[in-house]
Amino acid sequence: MSESKAVVIGAGVGGLSSAAKLAQTGKYDVTLFERMSFAGGRFTQHDHAGFQIPTGAVHMIPHGRKGPFSKLILGKRTRGGLELGRHGVDFLPSTKFACQLKDGKHYTANSVYGILPWFPIKNTLSMPRLLASRAKRPRENETMNGRTWLQRLFTDDFIDFLEAFSNFAISLRFDQMPASTVVRILQNSFWSDRPHIPKGGCKGVIDGLRADLKQNGASVKLSHEVTDILPGEAEESTKENRFCIGIRRRGRDSTAWVGADSIIHNGGHPNLLHSLSEDFEVPKSVREQVRNTQAVGGIGFVFDLDDEIPQRDSGVTMIPSLDRVGGYVIPTFSEPTLAPEGRHMMITHQYVPDPSVKSEIAKGRDELYDAIPWLSDHGEELCVHTYHRNWPCNRAPQGAELPSDIGVRGIRMVGDGVKGHGWMMVEGIASNVPSAVRDVCNTMDARRSS
Numbered sequence: 001m002s003e004s005k006a007v008v009i010g011a012g013v014g015g016l017s018s019a020a021k022l023a024q025t026g027k028y029d030v031t032l033f034e035r036m037s038f039a040g041g042r043f044t045q046h047d048h049a050g051f052q053i054p055t056g057a058v059h060m061i062p063h064g065r066k067g068p069f070s071k072l073i074l075g076k077r078t079r080g081g082l083e084l085g086r087h088g089v090d091f092l093p094s095t096k097f098a099c100q101l102k103d104g105k106h107y108t109a110n111s112v113y114g115i116l117p118w119f120p121i122k123n124t125l126s127m128p129r130l131l132a133s134r135a136k137r138p139r140e141n142e143t144m145n146g147r148t149w150l151q152r153l154f155t156d157d158f159i160d161f162l163e164a165f166s167n168f169a170i171s172l173r174f175d176q177m178p179a180s181t182v183v184r185i186l187q188n189s190f191w192s193d194r195p196h197i198p199k200g201g202c203k204g205v206i207d208g209l210r211a212d213l214k215q216n217g218a219s220v221k222l223s224h225e226v227t228d229i230l231p232g233e234a235e236e237s238t239k240e241n242r243f244c245i246g247i248r249r250r251g252r253d254s255t256a257w258v259g260a261d262s263i264i265h266n267g268g269h270p271n272l273l274h275s276l277s278e279d280f281e282v283p284k285s286v287r288e289q290v291r292n293t294q295a296v297g298g299i300g301f302v303f304d305l306d307d308e309i310p311q312r313d314s315g316v317t318m319i320p321s322l323d324r325v326g327g328y329v330i331p332t333f334s335e336p337t338l339a340p341e342g343r344h345m346m347i348t349h350q351y352v353p354d355p356s357v358k359s360e361i362a363k364g365r366d367e368l369y370d371a372i373p374w375l376s377d378h379g380e381e382l383c384v385h386t387y388h389r390n391w392p393c394n395r396a397p398q399g400a401e402l403p404s405d406i407g408v409r410g411i412r413m414v415g416d417g418v419k420g421h422g423w424m425m426v427e428g429i430a431s432n433v434p435s436a437v438r439d440v441c442n443t444m445d446a447r448r449s450s
Contacts (some may be wrong), residue, residue: 004444005259007245008032009226010266012041014414014429016209016220017072018264020082021437023216028444030218031258033247035225040206041266042387042416043426050340051382052201053302056393058347059201059331059338060316061091062169062425064193069430073205080434082212089208091196092334096315100161103321104373106311112190119158126153131190135183138401138421146174146182157320162186164318167326170424171298171351171393181399184422195316197334223250226267229411230277232259242410242447246275261447262440266415268395269293269402280408289402295417296397297352297388299364303379305330305344310374322367324350324360346379357386398424404436410443412436 004027008019011034023030038044042056052059061069073089075081098115100107109115116124130153150159163174166185174182198204213220228246234257238244241259248255265272269290273282311317314333319325328348332339339345350364361384369375387393395417396402404413414436419428 002240003027003029004261004448005029005031005241006262006264006440006444007243007258007260008264008266009272010034010041010415011036011039011220011222012266012415012429013043013205013209013426014416014433015264015266016040016206016213017082017430017433018266018414018437019218019220020209020212020216021433022264022441023213023218024077024082025441026216027441030213030216032213032218032220033224033226034220034222035250035267037223037250039210039220039222040203042391042393043202044206045201045203048382051302051304051343051345052203052338053383054202054347056300056385056387057202057426058300058329058349059197059335060094060329060425061196061198061427062192063188063427064093064196065091066191066193067188067427067430068420068423069426070196072430072433073208082209084205084208084212087208087211088199089205090199092199093193094195094197094315094329094331094334095313097194098165099313099315099317101317101319101327101371106317108313108315111194115161119161120155123154123158127190129153130183131187133183133187135180135187135422137180138178138399139180142178142180144179146177146179148175149179149183150174160320161318164320164322164326165189165316167351168316168318168328168349169326170398171296171349172397173351176397177399181422185398185424188422188424188427197314197331199335201331201335201338224248225250226275227255228277229263229272229275229280231279234277261444262410263412264436264440265411265413268295268390268415268417269406269413271390272406272411272413276408283407286403286406289400293396293400293402295388295392296394297386298393299324299350299352299357299361299387300385301348301365301368302382302385303346303348303375304339304382305346305379307342307344309344309378319371322371324353324364325367325371326350328368328372345382352388357388361386398428404432405439410440412439
């Protein structure tokens with residue numbers, strides 16, 4: 001029997017890392033297809049006059065070297081990691097654990113214990129209860145939201161500070177998520193390392209993944225869109241495979257057919273179900289869960305700052321007093337190559353309470369200039385990003401708990417629509433990759449031995 005074929009759909013960080021893990025085994029023929037003309041999805045960057053403008057992920061690894069992302073990207077292969085340090089990938093610590101801008105004053109902390117003195121003593125006394133709460137799994141029939149749960153223990157000003165971080169990181173308020181999700185997010189954040197910035201920005205990680213894929217013989221095909229996923233016997237050329245995948249190259253009308261024995265999909269549940277043939281039975285409960293799950297949008301500004309700014313740290317600064325903007329980060333104080341010499345780059349993020357995106361951009365801009373007293377004198381807006389429709393901040397909101405397994409043998413989902421419980425941003429993506437890869441490997445190995 002010929003080498004088993006694994007196809008990965010979508011070259012976001014979840015798809016690339018899954019393909020890299022598959023390729024490192026040396027057991028499979030691995031091909032990755034990406035509809036965009038570049039790899040990395042929302043975890044890469046584009047050069048603009050020397051500024052490395054991120055496509056979405058603010059150049060931030062939220063849990064540093066203690067989180068799932070670092071364990072996957074930098075960890076030893078014997079422990080399930082990819083060891084991308086061999087390709088120059090590295091993470092640089094932020095200068096602060098967290099910061100707060102309140103009433104024009106900037107506060108900084110080097111650990112979670114440095115945050116607590118900003119607030120009434122009640123919050124310090126209640127912290128052990130939060131850290132000890134059982135929230136490793138979503139609670140069945142859960143009806144309480146995160147803010148209601150926190151209000152039993154903490155003061156409103158402390159909750160507002162934490163909620164600003166949630167807004168900045170995942171575009172959601174606490175009352176929009178189940179209590180168990182909020183508790184687990186906070187536990188993971190407080191038990192973790194300080195945030196880190198990838199060396200060279202997000203693209204530094206993507207370049208390392210691309211180098212590893214090339215070294216291990218995997219193929220990455222950009223500007224190739226998946227149109228259909230059919231049973232293998234649908235085409236003569238793929239009848240020996242479990243799946244027959246339709247691929248259309250950008251600018252061409254014709255479809256080519258590619259065989260696969262397993263699929264890892266990094267393009268979101270709706271896109272998978274749209275391309276999946278009715279020959280494959282997906283449980284009604286899964287289809288309903290996907291149909292009822294709304295992707296999360298957001299807005300991010302990028303500013304060019306001069307070197308005379310009074311704030312000189314790369315910690316995430318929360319602004320709890322604002323209606324829209326959650327906070328901002330200046331990653332160039334940890335990784336100066338992200339901006340031209342003598343300049344800095346500031347990245348903001350806000351959730352979108354109203355579907356009128358242009359209006360929300362204007363309101364967010366006003367909030368930033370009102371809240372940050374030095375911005376108008378030292379900053380110039382470079383661009384503004386909006387994330388919505390089929391290019392959202394998150395394909396599923398935190399706490400949606402969409403399944404990696406949709407009920408079709410040989411297919412697994414990865415990406416920001418399938419985050420592990422309580423893991424946010426790239427930490428959530430990384431937390432699901434090892435199990436998804438393990439499942440499809442088991443499927444291919446069983447098929448080969450039968």
